Amino acid sequence: MPRVVVFEEFGGPEVLHVVEEPVVEPAAGEVRVRMEAFAVNPLDLMMRSGTAPAPVPLPHACLGVEGTGVIDALGPDTTGFEIGDPVILAAVPDAGVRGSYAEYTTLPVGRVVARPAGLGVPEAAAVWVAYSTAYGALIEKARMRPGDHVLITAASGGVGRAAMQIANQIGAVPLALTRQAGKRDELLAAGAAAVIATEDEDIAESVARHTGGIGADIVLDLVRGPGQQDLLKAARPGGTLVVAGFLDPRPTPFPVGPPLTIFTYQSFEHTLDPVVVKRMAAFLAAGVRLGALRPAVYDKEFSLDEVVEAHRHLEKGLNSGRKIVVLAS
CATH class of the missing domain: 3.90.180.10 (Medium-chain alcohol dehydrogenases, catalytic domain)
Structure with a gap:
């Protein structure tokens, strides 16, 4: 059997x-x-x-x-x-x-x-899980566009890697956030335009440097917890925060900082919607065919x-x- x-x-x-x-x-x-x-x-x-x-x-x-x-x-x-x-x-x-x-x-x-x-x-x-989550959060929710600077937390994980590839596929600029500077070369090879290691860099200052002082257009938070406050400082006024993960079990303080559009995203929100699934599948197939998504x-x-x-x-x-x-x- x-x-x-x-x-x-x-x-x-x-x-x-x-x-x-x-x-x-x-x-x-x-x-x-x-x-x-x-x-x-x-x-x-x-x-x-x-x-x-x-x-x-x-x-x-x-x-x-x-x-x-x-x-x-x-x-x-x-x-x-x-x-x-x-x-x-x-x-x-x-x-x-x-x-x-x-x-x-x-x-x-x-x-x-x-x-x-x-x-x-x-x-x-x-x-599917990583790419549908990253696609849903960045494209369906945040409406990511070519030229957007996108700050991606937990960038070395499956969803983070997918988010970098999806950003590159549409012409956005993925900024990878990681704790360890030793992951810099790996993340650059995986598609990051720049890597910010929190063990030796200030997030807001580094993002400002990579965005000409403007700040990130989109912040993809796959971690939550108290560290989210540092992400808010790195976003430009009027930018977008998408909270799509829960790696840090500690309470997340109420967002305080520049005015932002804030979304909380769960993948089943879209993977149970046949219309969005059709778009996801088409985007994934095109990305695989072009060699952009792997x-x-x-x-x-x-x-x-x-x-x-x-x-x-x-x-x-x-x-x-x-x-x-x-x-x-």
């Missing part, structure tokens, strides 16, 4: 188990996907540990909001895809019930998109039986911001 990763209680990576379960037939309007690979995301760790913002149904909870595979079966009256079509999972809002950590999963047909030609299986497994994948691939070790690698930061991929078949 097909295998799936489940957990019966919250805790560390060791609570994850691979079990066998009967294959599920897709209902009307659904597709069944034979999973080839899935990526491990910070949200998966939060769900597993019981710290996710949304409740996770125990016992026998599943995991996974991202992955790629091939259409294996179509439910009654399901159109838009054929058996054998390679796809990417665009949204798994009920990941605790039928996540991507499995050899097979069923989804509404509107929750999958065609896999862009030119992406290998590991890259396709790791592309996810950074950790050089070690894990098997389904090694999912516990994959979670340990992500918790320890051994992936250095590159997406960890588990091969499902």
Whole structure:
């Protein structure tokens, strides 16, 4: 029988188990996907540990909001895809019930998109969450335009790297923010126009220097917490702050500083909207075709039986911001 990763209680990576379960037939309007690979995301760790913002149904909870595979079966009256079509999972809002950590999963047909030609299986497994989040925050919310200076926090992470590539694709100027100066060369190679290391630079002064004293047009905050106050000082009056992450669990003070347009962004806001998903998929396919968009994948691939070790690698930061991929078949 097909295998799936489940957990019966919250805790560390060791609570994850691979079990066998009967294959599920897709209902009307659904597709069944034979999973080839899935990526491990910070949200998966939060769900597993019981710290996710949304409740996770125990016992026998599943995991996974991202992955790629091939259409294996179509439910009654399901159109838009054929058996054998390679796809990417665009949204798994009920990941605790039928996540991507499995050899097979069923989804509404509107929750999958065609896999862009030119992406290998590991890259396709790791592309959607980061790029859809960065696209939604910067283009759909902040209306990023060519020439905009965009300050990107947590720039070495998956969403940060995606944001830099998306900014470059439309002609904006990505300014990468990181804590460690040792990551400067890596981030420049990843697409940053400039790198600001907070361990030895003042954020506002550095941004002013790189923007001719004007400040950042857009600030993408993927961290939150008290450090957000320093980001506000780096934005130009009338600029835009998009808060799209939660890496710092400490309280975030009320924004004080120059007048800004402030958005809070969550990816499901758009990945459940078929109109926006169509735009996202088209933008992603074009970027892949042009060579502008390419996810950074950790050089070690894990098997389904090694999912516990994959979670340990992500918790320890051994992936250095590159997406960890588990091969499902």
